[in-house]
Amino acid sequence: MLPFMVGAILKRGDELNFCCSCLSGEALALSFIFIASRSHSLCPCSLVLPSVSSMASFPLAAVTATLKLHPQFPKCPPTSYPPAKGQSISLQKSHRFTHLDLDFREPLLLSKEGTEEVEQSFYVPLLQQCLEKCCYSDTQVVHGHVVKTGTHEDVFVMSFLVNIYAKCGNMDDAKRAFDNMPRKNVVAWTTLMVGYVQNSQPKYAIHVFQEMLHSGSYPSVYSLAIALNACTYLQCLKLGDQFHAYIIKYNVDFDTSVGNALCSLYSKCGRLELALRAFRRIKEKNVISWTSAISACGDNAGAVKGLGLFVEMVSEDTKPNEFTLTSVLSQCCEIVSLDFGTQVHVMCIKFGYKSNLRVRNSLLYLYLKCGCVGEAQMLFDGMDDASLVTWNAMIAGHAQMMELTKDNLSACHSGSEALNLFSMLSRSGMKPDLFTFSSVLSVCSRMVALEQGEQVHAQTIKTGFFSDVVVGTSLINMYNKCGSTERASKAFLEMSTRTMILWTSMITGFALHGMSQQALHLFEDMRLAGVRPNQITFVGVLAACSHAGMVNEALNYFEIMQKKYKIKPVMDHYSCMVDMYVRLGQLEEAFNFIKKMNLEPSEFIWSNLIAGCIIHGYLELGCNAAEKLLSLEPKDTETYALLLNIYLSAGRLEDVSRVREMMKEEKVGKLKDWSWISIKDKVYSFETNDKAYPQNSLVCESLEDLLAKAEKLGYRMVESMEISDEEEEEKTPSPIIYHSEKLAITFGLENLPCSSPIRVVKSTLMCRDCHDFIKYVSTLTGREIIVKDSKRLHKFVEGQCSCGDFGSFL
């Protein structure tokens, strides 16, 4: 029994207070929706209820609830039988549903002589509420009522119910409701199809389509569009083509919804050309058509084309919506076009999307990606409705900035900023999700911040995101980049699904540490598992071969890649090959290989070659390479350092001064040599010759002690190049013993537990002397020492370095 009282007819803005003692909140709410819908034309209303839990703990206590009719709510379309104004409602008949464990007092008698339309319109507002709130139990109540009053004969009401059940995720009930319909029209069939597509059962949607044809119903353009959606979901181009044929046969490919669906089908299947062709055939293109076509470009690496379409769209006076704008902004990100991006920003304002959350999230990310931290920060600070996506965009944006900045120094700033944001996010009470975790882990890996990474690892386990394959991939990558292949491979084995990227990440991890055999074995396992490698996988494979000097294998894989997998070699593949010849001291072969490349060799390749020439004494070849490198007009200090080095080694002093001149013109500054080590959650930084760090004297003492011991084992200090941007007068060479990485490592030795590896990140290349010295230190202390310099990761264990001593050095 529902002991409520209803006194007067409610008006907009009115509040009704009542008590109840025995009913669930939903039943109560529903009853009031009934009352509201009948008492007035103000059907949409909100019911403020005490929380379910408080009701559960006091089941017998009287609970007060407030029914509020929303003052601004527009009038509903007139229904056929609202009570006349001023007429009060009395509740007369009680009825107990047999299949619902619920007392239900039937609202005012349904008019017996009422026609079907009358009853239909009675249910519509209720159904709308159910749909909006997605409330399964309410829907069941209404459904029961519908059956009881015989309205289940009504196709429209029943389709509505199918729709609601589908939205609640209950396709069994949706199907049952559908099956119980005595008559079915195309809308009913289509509704069921939509349900299956939305509940990730696209195959059933196709079945329903076929049944519909068998039953003699003709599909509408909309049902064809849904069928195409199902194909899109299945990524089944074959099936999609069949539908396309059907569509052409009935000459409906110019229809807007069909064309839109075709466009997204082809886009999701990676066929940009076909997608755009479908788009062009649409007679009346709406915003969605344009947006579909534009995002098709975005999804298929056609950002420039997408932006072109956007310009075309705007010039045809079609107003973009938030979907268009977000897609366009993300394409600006893709090509890192701040220019275009700012223009789109202006348009966002013009079209009234200035305060749209999604649009602002995209803008924020764009600004970060283009390096405009200030703009992004301003947008971020001005948002009082920042969502988790906003935070994620900020964190991911800083992670992106790390990627794009050339030097480790500014990368570290972005990285710390990202980690900072992450802890702020946690403090704000929002729960990080898989997007957050994968970004943060990638930041940890770039910072070689194992301790932070481990903490995040723990959090991913606690929150259950560990099992997400992308998070898992980031985690494995983090362990690899922090020097722990053991833990990476352990996590790799624990992953239940292994995607191509996951395999690639682990292969690359092994290659990174010079574990070539393991890398190649894993690659074979991957192929046996039937996972198709991509371009990047082969970068890892070739890197592994290069590391171990396996020329034949490398050439073999290089060919397999092109012949069997139809992957065109890119710069990174060539770099690996050149690196291999350089490591083996086969400089002539390296040079020949470069000549045969069908790409213009990059700065990286020439630098690598020159470094090899210096090591192996191919000075003439090195000078030739130097000319090529100079013609690429390098901008960074390290490249110039290398050039000076080769010319000095070759004794070509006139070239040395020429390079120095160029450095002056290009305003290439002195190398900012800088190392950092993170201990617990603090980052300590060291400059060469630094005196202003904690424990200065202790570190100096310890360092000198190490030096003396190393010399006993045979270490000899080697002076390396000093790069100075000024005249010779300023040349006061800093003692090589106080190079920043030596300081950072010694500091780590003093402050980390004995068993803990030392992890240091450096802003420039290491010099050869430091590399040598650290090898001795790893023997002397029995520690694992990992140094990430501006080009490579070096892992020193017992006097050996994972780079095989063939890196580039200053």
Next chain:
DNA sequence: CTAGGGTTAG
């Protein structure tokens, strides 16, 4: 029918 934020590269 469209959808903002995530993982692998020498």
